[in-house]
Amino acid sequence: MKTLGIDIGSSSIKVAVFDAANGSCLASTQMPTDEMIINSPQKGWAEQDPNTWWSYFVDAAKQLSALVNMEDIKAIGITYQMHGLVAVDGNGSVVRPSIIWCDSRAVSFGNRALEKIGVEKCLQHHLNSPGNFTASKIAWVKENEPELFSRIRKIMLPGDYIAYKLSGDITTTAQGLSEGILWDFKEERVSEFILNHYGLNKEILARQVPCFGHQLELNSEAAIILGMKEGTPITYRSGDQPNNAFSLNVLTPGEIAATAGTSGVVYGVSSSIAYDPQSRVNTFMHVNHTTKDPHLGVMLCINGTGILNSWLRRNATKGLSYIQMNELASQVPAGSQGLTILPFGNGAERVLGNRDLGAHMQNINFNIHSTAHMLRAAQEGIAFSMQYGVEIMKTVGVIPTVIRAGIANLFQSDLFTQTVADITGATIELYNTNGAIGAARGAALGAGYYSKSSEAFSTLKVEKVVEPSRNPLLQEAYGNWCHCLNQQLK
Structure with a gap:
């Protein structure tokens, strides 16, 4: 059985064909x-055109059609950048650019909702503050763009939009509602009190389908564009971080995954209703x-991860490749x-209480430091920010001893991987997989080709193990990093 995996990221659209x-x-x-491109019309804003995602996906699928027979694909899986807001009118046309995950404009809306509804009620029912998530983003549109809001028939997440373009039907999942702070864990249903607080009609939400299973079918229009068979089912959908964990077979309480793409994430599975106050x-x-x-997935997110590395590449390296950047950084001591x-230059950071500090480079010495030092300090700063968040995760019962990651993005850097191992004290297991492959594997599981998850992952093997070592220079640097951060937080 061949399946198609689609990964709608904020930096690229990845597509994979998987032989189950x-x-x-x-x-x-x-x-x-x-x-x-991530458009930023104002400070703290981050937007992308959903039609751009679709266009790049179509281009990628056409590239694959030169390598495989797309008519052989029997099921489709979708993963996507979390928390983004896509709004469409009665004709299914996009009303405005998507307000994506790292956009900070709705922070004040979430803070007011938390104060009005009450901290205890929000945490007990949502397991989170309303924060800067999808529910707060549509509330921002309602207040600041009333004419546009009046045209909105349905809201959805980025992956829901791609599923809609494939099928013509607007749907979402309970998992998707959860990430938008639109799900009530106590009542096990859509959160009516957050909708009431924001003055939103329940009809604005999409119909629910299961995360795994027969969700929708490819319509004739999309089938012609993609060279696939009409009626091919969509059988899996998940946000990128739960999907990254799934891709690495992180499904059992106590297991932990990490990724370091545009954002950096540590994601641990728990069976208990636990949350950070x-x-x-x-x-x-x-x-x-x-x-x-x-x-449940307990998730630490650092917005400014791969995007910091990308910024340095464009502005400080005279066109070096990422491999060359890693080699240069490795010449500098820990x-x-x-x-x-x-590395906090990509919008409000949840780990900092939704503060938008901006990125900072400190203690630079013109007689000592070079581009190589900047590159190493960036990778260390990202690893340190992840450890800062891991210390918070430990307070809700997620304690990393082994972290699984795909050999992708910053985890392709030996320096970064060893730094994460050393500073967290966790063993890092690296696997040859990514989000698109994970979505395709999920599609096979959702279609019933695999009877259980253990069968789906029987061929996934660890490629490399990185053990932590004691590094006094790194520990001293982390202490200095925390001091710099605390100074900025005052």
Whole structure:
């Protein structure tokens, strides 16, 4: 059985064809070849056109059609950047650009909702503050763009939009509602009190379908565009971080996954209803959650991860490749000889209580520090920010001893991977998989080709193990980094 996995990221659209019979990736590609643009009309805003995602997906699928027969694909899985708001009118046309995950404009709306509804009620029912998530984003549109809001018939997440373009039907999942702070865990239904607080009609939400299983079918229009068979089912859908965990077979309480793409995430599975009272780490529904057998994902997110590395590449390296950047950074000793970077330059950071500090480079010495020091300090700063969040995760019972990650993005850097291992004290297991392959594997499981998840992952093997080592220079650098951060937080 061959399945198609679609990964709608904020930097690129990745697509993979997966052979479920032997667990291999037959072909994969991404578009654009560089990085998608994130538009920022005002400070703290981040937007993308959903039609751009669709166009790049179509381009990627056409590339795959030169390598595989797209008519052989029997099921489709979708993963996507979380928390984004896509709004369409009665004709299904996009009303405004998507307000994506790292956009900060709705922070004040979430803060007011938390105060009005009450901290205890929000945490007990949502496991989170309303924060800067999807519910707060549509509330911002309602207040600030009333004419546009009046045209909105349905809201959805980025992956829901791609499913709509494939099928013509607007749907979402309970997991998706959870990530938008639109799900009531106590009542196990759509959160009516958050809708009432924001003055939203329940009809604005999409119809629910299961995370795994027969969701929708490919319509004739999309089938012609993609060269696939009409009626091909969509059988899996998940946000990118739960899907990253799924891709790495992180499904059991106590297991932990990490990724370091545009954002950096540590994601642990828990069976208990646990949350951070300050919502600095967030608890959402995992892909295999049920009422009788709860599986929740406790998620730390650092917005400014790969995007910091990308910024340095464009502005400080004279066109070096990422491999060359890693080699240059490795020439500098641990601790970057005192140079410290706080990587918080991509909007309000949940781990900092939704503060937007901006990125900072501190302790620079013109006689010592070079581009190589900046590159190492950036990777260390990202790893340090992840450890800062891991310390918060421990307070809600998620304690990393082994972290699984795909060999992708910053985890392709030996320096970064070793730094994460050393500073967290966790063993890092690296696997040859990614979000698109995970979505394709999920499609096979959702279609019933695999009878259980253990069968789906029987061919997934660890490629490399990185053990932590004691590094006094790194520990001293982390202490200095925390001091710099605390100074900025005052």
